[in-house]
Amino acid sequence: MHIVIMGCGRVGSTVAHSLESRGHSVAVIDQDGDAFRRLPADFSGITVTGVGFDREVLIQAGIERADCFAAVSSGDNSNIISARLARETFGVPNVVARIYDQNRAEVYERLGIPTVATVRWTAMRIVRQLLPEETGEVWRDPTSVVSIVEAPLHADWIGRPLTALEEAAGTRAAYVMRFGLGILPTVSTVLQDGDQLFMLVTDEIAAAVRKVTGSAPTAH
Incomplete structure (x- = not known):
């Protein structure tokens, strides 16, 4: 299973490590190249420096063959734009977004995009959302x-x-x-x-x- 993660903060790096340790192919996108230092030294997935809602950046990360997409950057707008792009343009079947504003989160839930919040709980909740069979x-x-x-x-x-x-x-x-x-x-x-x-x-x-x-x- 190939999974694309937008955002390499504490949540994104934790989710990436957890997914790769389970044997999945993982790509991580972040506009700050230094953010990839949060990934484990033995991380063997793809890292792409760029904006997560840029089509070319997403394609570099393998969005066209992705089974899942997680938007977990620090910006609500970036997360929801990239999540909708992944689902509506590239047809990724399993998409989840981190949203800080609870009122906005309810709106996006109605669009069919699950949303989550807080660091440790978020990381585990995203793993469960992306890998329901586990x-x-x-x-x-x-x-x-x-x-x-x-x-x-x-x-x-x-x-x-x-x-x-x-x-x-x-x-x-x-x-x-x-x-x-x-x-x-x-x-x-x-x-x-x-x-x-x-x-x-x-x-x-x-x-x-x-x-x-x-x-x-x-x-x-």
Whole structure:
């Protein structure tokens, strides 16, 4: 998987190191060449000096073959412009942006671009957003039997009833994040583009549930 990161501050360098350590191809963009010093000495990915919403800079970073794009520079405007360019012009399927202004973040969530904030939490949240198949649990009950995990959501589930997905997965959804807000599912809940899905699982079924939610529905 090839992932392009715009911004090599504390978050960007942390995310780049985490992704590369998992075996992914990583490219990092920053307009300040000195920023790449934050990357580990053994970083073997691509570094491109330039503005993250410049088409040629993005192409140098491999945006045309990118599976994911993360905009984590220090500027809200730069992040959202580059995120929209990655998604709308280059068709990158998985895009996430760091936004400092919470009011603006809600607006961009409605555009279908997940947004996150704060350094350590941001780095881990971006990794989970870019690599949903490797997502860990977000909660576990005191008896260590039941947990809530963020599950990948295949595009073909969009527009279908959540109850159909629950039936296929053999478990219930704990909640759905939509437009930056958590909602409790009902029998009438229909999955929408940009939804983040959190499922109730046990250790025995966690992998199977993720496989179901991350795959296209099977025909009956």
